[in-house]
Amino acid sequence: MSETQLKIPYASIENHIQCSICLAVIRGAILTHCGHRYCNRCITEWVERHHRCPCCNSNLTTQQFHYDVQFDSLVEDILTERDKAEQAYFDKMQNSEASPCLSSFEEILKKHMKSSLMSHKRYFDLLRDECERKINLLNGGINTLPEGHNVSGTDNCDNIDNLKDAMRNNLEESERLASEAFDRYLTEHVPSIEILPVTVSVYLADKNIRLPDVVFKPSDSLDVLKPIVENAMLAKTDKIVAWTDEGGTKLLFGPLSKTGTYDIAEVSSNIDTLPDVHQLTWNTRPIFQHHMQPGSEIVLQGVFKAESDLPQRCFANTFHENGSQPTDYFLCYKCNVKWICKSCIQCCHTGHNIAPFVLRHKPTWACCYCPKKQLCKIQNK
Known part of the structure; x- marks a missing residue:
């Protein structure tokens, strides 16, 4: 007899010894005439109600059951070896000092x-x-008893x-x-690791903005991202004016598939060949439905319209002398200019180091220093 030791990961055979009814290890294996195995109790209850095989839907009666004793023995051997391996792993981790071998x-x-x-x-x-x-x-109380108090009797002892x-x-x-x-x-x-909250990043491909450390709970659907994205865009002085709920692209990249940038069109056309990339909708629950892992990245493209996506006009052209127009003004450190209107800060100073200067100001004239400094790209001449 060969003494060769086979080391097979339990995960690779776990599905083959699971009952497809109760999703636990098969106990009291029953082999059906159509070649499927189930727990004795599970398949008996199922057939009495449905009279069909749960896997292939073929007609089935309890008279067609075959007790698979050899399979039961195989399962017991597998579970014994699994338990030994888990105990060895536990002992190694418990007895070892801090080691680079441990994750x-x-x-x-x-x-x-x-x-x-x-x-x-x-x-x-x-x-x-x-x-x-x-x-x-x-x-001690017995030893310190006064003389004449004898506790050596059988009953007392x-x-x-x-x-x-x-x-x-x-x-x-x-x-x-x-x-x-x-x-x-x-x-x-x-908790099992599969039901813990998962931390991922979100990449807004249209704006080249990456939001790190976004936490999803297992029950969360993708639309929990909307207020997070809205706040992030607001911080960039680019308010979201509308969500395109039915359009756009929403993709989930696993931790080993994410990159710095993405060719969304190419990925979308080949998504069936990419097992670690998934198409999402706003109602998708990424953890439950796609087993989203920590370190994954969600990529959004064309899912909203921001103020910067609308036709822009400098405040110098939109000012109405008799109207009340609360306006936000900004400063650009790179150009060393203050009193820049919001449209200009988005179009004429893209990528510059900017900051709010005066918010909700009510100017009495067509105030914007961007055209005054001859930097404006959107002013009507």
Whole structure:
């Protein structure tokens, strides 16, 4: 017999030993006449209600079931080896010092695991010390009895031993109950990595603006980005005036597929061949539907119209002497000019170092220093 050791990742065979009804490991394997396997209990309940195979929809009765004992044995061997590998991994992580072999995620788990173990060790050490203290007090009380008080009788000795045993049993019971309570708490509260919030970046391709550290909760749909994008554009003095809900391009790039810039047209035309890129809609829930990973990037193009996308006119041309026109003015550090209207700051000073100067000002004349300094590109001559 060959002694060759096969090392096969559990993830590569996990789907092959799962019941497609309960999505858990198959227990009491039943092989149908159409070649599919299920848990005995799952397929029995299913067939009694639907009389068909869940996978291929062919007619099926319980008389066509075949018990697959060999498959059950194979599953047990696989689970045993999986548990051994997990225990070895746990032992290695627990016993190792800080190591470059451990990922940052593993280091975090190890840190909290160590802290939790030490906390519980101190807790149970106090319980054990208290138990030993009471037993020692009991022994000390016997040793200090006055002469003439004899406790060496069988009944008295048995009573004392029973008290000691009762205290030790109570200690064990306390440890057991605490451990079970802690296990229940971890089962209910320690989250799977798949349901944690995910931090991604958002790239506005039209504006060449990248928004880092955008956090998605598992239940969030893509439209949670709208107020985030609106605030970012407002900070750039380029207010969004309309969203094109039915148009534009919305793509999700996995962490290993994202780049600095994107050829959106080429990606969109070849998206079926790109397994790490997904087409989105505003109603898409990226974590649930596409397993969005930390470090992914969402690319938006043509999904909104901003003020800079509208035909621009300098305030010097739009001023009405009898009208009330609250206007925002800006300064450009590169050109060393103040009192620049919003249209000019967006069109004539693109990419410059700018800042708000006076907001909501009500000028009494056609005030904009951009044309005055002969820098204006949009003023009507």
